[in-house]
Amino acid sequence: MSKSHGGCGAETGLISVDEALALIINTPQTVGIQSLPLSEALHRYLAEPVYSQIDLPLFSQSAVDGYAICSETDILAGSAFELVGEIRAGEAVHHKLAIGQAMRIFTGAQIPEYTTTVARQEIVHVEANRIRLTADLPLHADIRDIGEEISIGQCLAEKGQQLSVGAIAALSMAGIHDVMVYKHPKIAVVITGDEVAESVEDLKSGKIFDANAPLINAWFQTKHIPIETFHVADSEQTVTQLFDHLKDQYDLILTTGGVSVGDYDFVRPVALKLGFEQIFWKVKQKPGKPMFFAQHQQVDRTCYLLGLPGNPAAVYVGMQIYVSTLIKALQGQQTLVEWISAVIQHDLKADSRERFLRMSAEFEQGILQVNSLSKQQSHMLSNLMQANCLVRIPAHQNIQTGDVLQGCWIFD
Amino acid sequence: MSKSHGGCGAETGLISVDEALALIINTPQTVGIQSLPLSEALHRYLAEPVYSQIDLPLFSQSAVDGYAICSETDILAGSAFELVGEIRAGEAVHHKLAIGQAMRIFTGAQIPEYTTTVARQEIVHVEANRIRLTADLPLHADIRDIGEEISIGQCLAEKGQQLSVGAIAALSMAGIHDVMVYKHPKIAVVITGDEVAESVEDLKSGKIFDANAPLINAWFQTKHIPIETFHVADSEQTVTQLFDHLKDQYDLILTTGGVSVGDYDFVRPVALKLGFEQIFWKVKQKPGKPMFFAQHQQVDRTCYLLGLPGNPAAVYVGMQIYVSTLIKALQGQQTLVEWISAVIQHDLKADSRERFLRMSAEFEQGILQVNSLSKQQSHMLSNLMQANCLVRIPAHQNIQTGDVLQGCWIFD
Numbered sequence: 158m159s160k161s162h163g164g165c166g167a168e169t170g171l172i173s174v175d176e177a178l179a180l181i182i183n184t185p186q187t188v189g190i191q192s193l194p195l196s197e198a199l200h201r202y203l204a205e206p207v208y209s210q211i212d213l214p215l216f217s218q219s220a221v222d223g224y225a226i227c228s229e230t231d232i233l234a235g236s237a238f239e240l241v242g243e244i245r246a247g248e249a250v251h252h253k254l255a256i257g258q259a260m261r262i263f264t265g266a267q268i269p270e271y272t273t274t275v276a277r278q279e280i281v282h283v284e285a286n287r288i289r290l291t292a293d294l295p296l297h298a299d300i301r302d303i304g305e306e307i308s309i310g311q312c313l314a315e316k317g318q319q320l321s322v323g324a325i326a327a328l329s330m331a332g333i334h335d336v337m338v339y340k341h342p343k344i345a346v347v348i349t350g351d352e353v354a355e356s357v358e359d360l361k362s363g364k365i366f367d368a369n370a371p372l373i374n375a376w377f378q379t380k381h382i383p384i385e386t387f388h389v390a391d392s393e394q395t396v397t398q399l400f401d402h403l404k405d406q407y408d409l410i411l412t413t414g415g416v417s418v419g420d421y422d423f424v425r426p427v428a429l430k431l432g433f434e435q436i437f438w439k440v441k442q443k444p445g446k447p448m449f450f451a452q453h454q455q456v457d458r459t460c461y462l463l464g465l466p467g468n469p470a471a472v473y474v475g476m477q478i479y480v481s482t483l484i485k486a487l488q489g490q491q492t493l494v495e496w497i498s499a500v501i502q503h504d505l506k507a508d509s510r511e512r513f514l515r516m517s518a519e520f521e522q523g524i525l526q527v528n529s530l531s532k533q534q535s536h537m538l539s540n541l542m543q544a545n546c547l548v549r550i551p552a553h554q555n556i557q558t559g560d561v562l563q564g565c566w567i568f569d
Numbered sequence: 570m571s572k573s574h575g576g577c578g579a580e581t582g583l584i585s586v587d588e589a590l591a592l593i594i595n596t597p598q599t600v601g602i603q604s605l606p607l608s609e610a611l612h613r614y615l616a617e618p619v620y621s622q623i624d625l626p627l628f629s630q631s632a633v634d635g636y637a638i639c640s641e642t643d644i645l646a647g648s649a650f651e652l653v654g655e656i657r658a659g660e661a662v663h664h665k666l667a668i669g670q671a672m673r674i675f676t677g678a679q680i681p682e683y684t685t686t687v688a689r690q691e692i693v694h695v696e697a698n699r700i701r702l703t704a705d706l707p708l709h710a711d712i713r714d715i716g717e718e719i720s721i722g723q724c725l726a727e728k729g730q731q732l733s734v735g736a737i738a739a740l741s742m743a744g745i746h747d748v749m750v751y752k753h754p755k756i757a758v759v760i761t762g763d764e765v766a767e768s769v770e771d772l773k774s775g776k777i778f779d780a781n782a783p784l785i786n787a788w789f790q791t792k793h794i795p796i797e798t799f800h801v802a803d804s805e806q807t808v809t810q811l812f813d814h815l816k817d818q819y820d821l822i823l824t825t826g827g828v829s830v831g832d833y834d835f836v837r838p839v840a841l842k843l844g845f846e847q848i849f850w851k852v853k854q855k856p857g858k859p860m861f862f863a864q865h866q867q868v869d870r871t872c873y874l875l876g877l878p879g880n881p882a883a884v885y886v887g888m889q890i891y892v893s894t895l896i897k898a899l900q901g902q903q904t905l906v907e908w909i910s911a912v913i914q915h916d917l918k919a920d921s922r923e924r925f926l927r928m929s930a931e932f933e934q935g936i937l938q939v940n941s942l943s944k945q946q947s948h949m950l951s952n953l954m955q956a957n958c959l960v961r962i963p964a965h966q967n968i969q970t971g972d973v974l975q976g977c978w979i980f981d
Contacts, residue, residue: 199787213951215772220948222831245803245833247764249774263831265764265879265948267775306949314954322791322888323927323953323979326784326881330950332772352659352677360627360744362661363679372738375611378793379734391657419634419675421657467677469738476734500935515735523912523973524935536632536677537718538742539625541735542726561935567735 171441174478174511174549178493180436180450181482186459187489188340188408195328198320200381201338202488207314209331212304219262220299221277224288227254228273232294240286244269259288268300275299307331317490339488342408344384346373347399349414349424350467351391368469368538369413376476380484384411391421400431404453404460408487411480414467417447424464425449433462441552443510444535445471448479461487468535474513477547477565496563499525499548505556512552515544518564527564583853586890586923586961590905592848592862593894598871599901600752600820607740610732612793613750614900619726621743624716631674632711633689636700639666640685644706652698656681671700680712687711719743729902751900754820758785758798759811761826761836762879765800780881780950781825788888792896796823803833812843816865816872820899823892826879829859836876837861845874853964855922856947857883860891873899880947886925889959889977908975911937911960917968924964927956930976939976 172180190204219225226238238259244250246265253270254260260269268275273296280292307313313331314324320336328336354364370386377384385407389399396415403410415424416438425438433451440448448471449464463483465475478494485492499518516527527548530540548564550556584592602616631637638650650671656662658677665682666672672681680687685708692704719725725743726736732748740748766776782798789796797819801811808827815822827836828850837850845863852860860883861876875895877887890906897904911930928939939960942952960976962968 196783196786199790211772214948215777216775222829244775245763247762247774247776263833264829265777301948306944306951313951318954321953321979322784322787323885323950323956325787326780326885327950327953329783330778330780330881332766332778350659351657354744360623362659363628363656364659365627365677366742366744368738368742371608371741372734374608375734375737378611381790417634417676421675469742473735473738497932498935499932520909520911520937523910523937525932525937526935532718536626536713538735538739539718539725541733541739542730544735567733 171439171446172437174440174442177437177440177442177448177450177479178482181479182486182491182493184436184450184452185461185483185486188342188487190337191340192335193338194335195320195325195333198336198338199322199325201320201336202485202490203314203316203318203320204337204339204489206312206316207328207333207336209307209309209311209313211307211332212309213307213331214301214303214305216267217272217303218301219264219266219268219275220301221275222263223275223277223299224259224281225254225262225268225272226259226274226276226294227256227271228296229256231296232274232276232290234290234292237284237287237289240283240288272300273297319490341382342484342487343406344377344382344409344411345403345407346370346384346386347403347410347412348386348388349391349396349412353388369467369472372469372472373411373413373476376480382484391415391423393423393427396423396427397431400427400462404431404433405455407460408458409483410460410462412462412464413472414465416449416464416466428453428462428464441510442474443508443512444468445474445513446510448475466535469538470515470533470535473515473538473541474547477567478513494565496549497525497546497566498561499527499546499564501548501556501558501560501562502526502528503558505529505550507553507555508550510552512550513547514550515540516546516548516564517543518546518566527562583851583858584849586852586854589849589852589854589860589862589891590894593891594898594903594905596848596862596864597873597895597898600754600899602749603752604747605750607732607737607745607748610748610750611734611737613732613748614897614902615726615728615730615732616749616751616901618724618728619740619745619748621719621721621723621725623719623744624721625719625743626713626715626717628679629684629715630713631676631678631680631687632713633687634675635687635689635711636671636693637666637674637680637684638671638686638688638706639668639683640708641668643708644686644688644702646702646704649696649699649701652695652700684712685709731902751902753794754896754899755818756789756794756796756821756823757815757819758782758796759815759822759824760798760800761803761808761824763803781879781884784881784884785823785825785888788892794896803827803835805835805839808835808839809843812839812874816843816845817867819872820870821895822872822874824874824876825884826877828861828876828878837863840865840874840876853922854886855920855924856880857886857925858922860887878947881950882927882945882947885927885950885953886959889979890925906977908961909937909958909978910973911939911958911976913960913968913970913972913974914938914940915970917941917962919965919967920962922964924962925959926962927952928958928960928976929955930958930978939974
């Protein structure tokens with residue numbers, strides 16, 4: 158009997174990181190769109206532009222606590238006005254001022270008709286039912302004009318914009334209650350492998366604790382995207398049964414392990430047998446070479462499968478670089494990871510594959526400086542206690558102190 | 570009748586931003602600690618250091634798919650070994666190898682006793698029940714040694730460390746199931762003001778849409794901290810009733826509006842009447858000058874009250890700078906906002922108060938460059954559609970293109 162095995166280093170047919178990312182970005186169909194209350198739309202991507210239905214400010218209003226005044230001209234210090242009432246913020250205004258009259262008014266309150274200027278309370282002396290100014294005051298002081306910030310019909314947000322906390326506040330202020338957004342894909346996470354310990358006793362028999370399910374679960378928590386997790390043993394029959402069920406129920410099957418060329422690596426052969434079409438397999442990178450991407454096209458929908466290797470470092474890179482990109486693409490955003498440029502503080506030897514190294518980054522005088530952490534091997538994760546970025550190291554290049562590299566800042 | 574009003578610009582007795590932050594950091598007692606499953610501990614702060622209960626790797630294992638070999642010396646290409654079995658990852662090992670023997674093995678699987686080296690499958694030719702090496706192989710190749718990454722008793726994470734996605738993965742891998750963390754404070758958010766529109770009809774009568782409740786709600790969503798929100802009219806009686814109830818039920822009352830010196834600003838007078846002790850009132854900053862911080866000490870607990878002004882820009886700055894700091898302090902983390910240094914791309918005129926400006930930042934060749942956005946007035950928020958940072962501008966300083974400033978990167 159004679160077997161041939163896939164090679165490790167000099168293998169041909171591998172695609173580059175940029176080619177893999179381009180396929181991840183350009184392959185997916187979006188899952189669809191839906192209307193959501195703004196309060197439930199944090200981190201969603203807009204499926205339509207948002208236009209203002211109102212002017213902002215909605216009405217001309219006082220910018221200060223003070224007195225709305227009607228005067229034909231600029232006012233000199235010492236001038237007095239008859240005090241004819243008071244307007245609180247949020248109160249409807251039915252008064253009209255006549256020349257020589259003033260009304261007490263508060264910040265944000267609608268100014269009465271025929272108001273020509275507003276005197277802030279610091280320059281006003283109140284005498285029974287009159288007020289007297291203690292400083293000169295020009296026309297149109299401290300008035301916020303209707304539509305000064307936003308006018309009706311103005312575009313507030315573009316299609317594709319992600320709704321940050323600030324965006325939600327800004328849209329709320331313009332009276333937007335509901336937004337059309339891209340749906341979240343329905344995601345099944347499949348952890349393969351017989352080696353996962355369920356208890357401390359299991360450890361005695363060659364099993365290990367699983368970092369991948371907790372990692373993936375926490376990562377999706379930061380994205381506010383729900384997932385369902387399945388564990389499956391390394392058996393062709395159980396993997397087949399599970400994938401066959403999942404492909405009809407989920408938009409994305411995300412797997413860990415079982416994508417290499419080992420005798421128990423069933424993810425790819427089973428997927429292909431079930432009718433998944435391979436988009437790519439194996440990427441010229443470290444960690445995470447045997448990554449597998451496929452799609453199962455059905456009449457009215459497609460199920461995607463992204464198979465990450467089982468090594469936890471490969472899973473970490475897979476989530477931060479590839480899954481983040483894929484999740485965006487499934488929501489209509491064909492955009493790359495936001496690579497951030499940083500200056501490396503030490504030399505690094507060349508490697509035949511492009512690498513993603515876990516590093517620690519800090520700002521110094523406006524410059525982002527990055528340093529490699531020890532224990533970068535793909536079965537090791539303990540340096541994630543210190544890492545705050547993943548830095549791309551191009552293949553075949555000796556890196557020198559001071560070189561500018563592209564990194565992925567980790568926001569959690 | 571004669572009234573005196575608080576001044577606006579040259580007021581005395583205001584504290585600086587740094588003084589306010591120091592009081593926010595140093596005043597609070599922590600809310601307590603609790604044990605949580607690691608899977609529910611994302612973004613929590615550790616209340617105790619975490620030590621490893623196991624070695625990692627747990628056992629000596631193969632780093633590759635290949636063959637575990639027993640040989641007294643380095644091996645030359647062409648050497649043959651008797652193939653005596655197979656070990657899968659996660660399988661208990663009962664075999665012992667004798668000199669001249671080999672076993673099929675997979676990545677992460679425990680090596681059998683007396684293994685001296687591992688041959689990756691790429692350099693192995695299989696012939697029935699023998700294998701022959703196609704390349705030289707030294708002793709101890711591709712073996713991951715027990716405890717190579719982490720040894721029993723090693724400190725995995727320090728007290729106070731925040732649990733990121735990576736940290737959760739790293740601790741999971743070391744078999745940590747539960748962690749002692751600081752409790753989240755129980756938070757009541759109180760939106761004051763008669764001017765908040767409940768419907769589009771309300772707008773006709775001088776009311777406005779509320780940005781503050783959606784802003785605060787979304788901000789706490791990003792932090793995974795639950796809140797309860799209350800709306801209250803500008804009436805002394807209703808504010809009193811509400812605060813009196815909340816002070817016994819919550820660790821933190823966070824209010825918007827009603828903290829200035831207007832005739833309807835009841836937050837501070839009501840809090841003082843109910844026995845809250847003022848820690849500070851008014852900060853030399855823009856926006857957000859009339860910020861109010863107080864505490865209500867009870868036998869076995871303290872309720873804190875942070876009163877933000879009602880202007881949405883002040884609320885935004887309040888959340889990103891002060892509430893983030895306070896929430897950390899209540900969880901035992903007496904640490905400042907992580908100021909990031911950035912290079913400004915234009916001049917800015919001096920102002921008598923320290924300012925927080927909404928800016929857009931981007932990386933260029935490792936340098937973080939920031940640009941002011943228009944519409945910085947405190948009642949305006951629309952530039953939050955573009956802003957990704959808040960930059961601190963010191964008081965009384967003319968800022969010039971190229972100056973390095975401290976900013977707060979906005980991670981949502």
